[in-house]
Amino acid sequence: MMTYKVIAMEQDVRKDHFTYFQGMGYPYMGVTVNVDITDWLAAVKSQKLPFFHSFLYVVANAANQVPQLRQRIKDGGVIEYEHCPSSYTVALENGTYGYCTLQTQKPFKEFLEYAAKEQRQAVEQGGIDDGEDALALFFISSLPWFSYSALVQPVPSPADSNPRITWGRYFVQETKTWIPVSLLCHHALVDGMHLNLFFEQLHAQLKAFVSYSKSQ
Secondary structure, eight states, rough: OOOEEOOGGGGGGHHHHHHHHHOSSOEEEEEEEEEEHHHHHHHHHHHTTHHHHHHHHHHHHHHHOOOOGGEEEEEEEEEEOOOEEEEEEEEEEOOOEEEEEOOSSSSSSHHHHHHHHHHHHHHHHHOOOOTTTTOOEEEEEETTTTOOSSSOOOOOOOOOOOEEEEOOEEEEEEEEEEEEEEEETTTTTTHHHHHHHOOOOHHHHHHHHHHHHHHH
């Protein structure tokens, strides 16, 4: 089981906001942002690294830096996980997809080996069961076939509280390379400032990745 702590919402500054958005039929908020990956992509290509797992690594680590993205609604209250794994879609030979769950707090090179192994197993097993720790997960997917400016996500009813992170095909505009990244969250837990914190952290993770790659 994943480690978490209970948030005392009765003493929390967002207790009224939590109650307000909990009562909505569609309590989600989301945004799509074009993210500059010019230097990061150059580093990935120069070292012949796998694009998807390399980007997943920086995205998941960025999300884990924002406490509100690690919070979930459980039994009417709020818990905060110490670290959230990522569950992402993997293509299967029959044209459907399965789910692969990864921990991302490993060193990068160790993570790549581990991720490749876990993905092979996910493809062999198939299926879309997220397992017993589904509440802790970031739900991640990609649309590598095209870029986009907006995205509509399927969500359950009643609403869950797992953040959903998606990205599309990167594109070049003038001298920069950009990739659309979407983040969808439960508004009872996450406000606009927290969405912004994620993108700030993503920028920092991309920059750190480039610095790391230069030192290797």
